[in-house]
Amino acid sequence: MQDLNSPYNLLVILGPTASGKTTFAAHLAKRLQGEIISADSRQIYKGMDLGTGKDIEDYTIDGYTIPHHLLDIVDAGYKYNVFEYQADFFKAFEKVKNNKAWPIMCGGTGMYIESVLKKYKLINVPVDQPLRDSLQGKNLQELTSLLGKYKSLHNQTDTDTIKRAIRAIEIEEFYLQNPGIVVELPDVKPLIIGVNIDRDARRKKITDRLKKRFDEGMVDEVKQLIDSGVAPDDLIYYGLEYKFLTMHVMGELTYQQMFDKLNVAIHQFAKRQMTWFRGMERKGAHIHWVDAFDPMEERVEKVIQLMYPKTY
Known part of the structure; x- marks a missing residue:
């Protein structure tokens, strides 16, 4: 207890x-x-x-x-x-x-x-199709390198496929463009x-x-x-x-x-x-x-x- x-x-x-x-x-x-x-x-x-x-x-x-x-x-x-x-x-x-x-x-x-x-x-970050389109053709190493350039520290332990890496970049880009998000959570x-x-x-x-x-x-x-x-x-x-x-x-x-x-x-x-x-x-x-x-x-x-x- x-x-x-x-x-x-x-x-x-x-x-x-x-x-x-x-x-x-x-x-x-x-x-x-x-x-x-x-x-x-x-x-x-x-x-x-x-x-x-x-x-x-x-x-x-x-x-x-x-x-x-x-x-x-x-x-x-x-x-x-x-x-x-x-x-x-x-x-x-x-x-x-x-x-x-x-x-x-x-x-x-x-x-x-x-x-x-x-x-x-x-x-809940929405799909950014133009961003996804711009990332097509990049390999996992290139995507991981792009992800590492964002100031917020994203979890790269789970980005071991191209689709997951693209989604991670999509999330980071959304937060970069929307800095005023307010979320109330328990202590x-x-x-x-x-x-x-x-x-x-x-x-x-x-x-x-x-x-x-x-x-x-x-x-x-x-x-x-x-x-x-x-x-x-x-x-x-x-x-x-x-x-x-x-x-x-x-x-x-x-x-x-x-x-x-x-x-x-x-x-x-x-x-x-x-x-x-x-x-x-x-x-x-x-x-x-x-x-x-x-x-x-x-x-x-x-x-x-x-x-x-x-x-x-």
């Missing part, structure tokens, strides 16, 4: 992919009587389970399933965005508080996390905990986990999504697993090519996530780092002490 003796009203657990942050957040939620609000840009989609690493069993601790929010909330094929996430997060945040529980944000999508912590002034007083994992250990865990997900049927999952009516281009839009798996299913990559390219892409993605989090620190965010391999009880106790500094 949330305690007014704490100076915080939101616990944030962040870290790169394969760092074990969900299991850590679940143990904290059990100890605190909390509820988890996901901050993952792909796990919001129904039916995209293995490809997003949506390990639902991680939410169950000693037979108790932690209440969780913002998983499986939209259909595969839909292009969910950070504007919608920010609105959905604050709805979940108020719901958890009304339940007298601790809101625990958990995820690795930097833009989603910062949209809440920095209370970005977000609205958050976050305690930010980062799960740090040694690079070599992270790389091994990513590759081992990827092999396991293939064994569990990740290719079949993509085939089922396509058979259900989700367009291959829409799956490719999501990047990472769904980009390469779809290319394999459509006959553009062999199995080995798909595995090798995807394995490299996930390692690069994890590196970009850490770059994003270090960037948050440079901009003033205070992230308390814990080691992914420290005993769970020690990590949980460390967080409790940070949450209630006057008690310890």
Whole structure:
């Protein structure tokens, strides 16, 4: 139950992919009587389970399933965005508080996390067809370079396809042309905990986990999504697993090519996530780092002490 003796009203657990942050957040939620609000840009989609690493069993601790929010909330094929996430997060945040529980944000999508912590002034950005037309023909590297020139720091960890990069530029250009946007959002007083994992250990865990997900049927999952009516281009839009798996299913990559390219892409993605989090620190965010391999009880106790500094 949330305690007014704490100076915080939101616990944030962040870290790169394969760092074990969900299991850590679940143990904290059990100890605190909390509820988890996901901050993952792909796990919001129904039916995209293995490809997003949506390990639902991680939410169950000693037979108790932690209440969780913002998983499986939209259909595969839909292009969910950070504007919608920010609105959905604050709805979940108020719901958890009304339940007298601790809101625990958990995820690795930097833009989603910062949209809440920095209370970005977000609205539903319309399509700018002339801008899109002007960007046609540019490759991903060129688009990423253009995106980096905007003063506002956009999440480049998720812009790993041309369509996503063009949409990111479209959003940045809209805010540049409309600086007077006013958005009223609830106050958050976050305690930010980062799960740090040694690079070599992270790389091994990513590759081992990827092999396991293939064994569990990740290719079949993509085939089922396509058979259900989700367009291959829409799956490719999501990047990472769904980009390469779809290319394999459509006959553009062999199995080995798909595995090798995807394995490299996930390692690069994890590196970009850490770059994003270090960037948050440079901009003033205070992230308390814990080691992914420290005993769970020690990590949980460390967080409790940070949450209630006057008690310890």
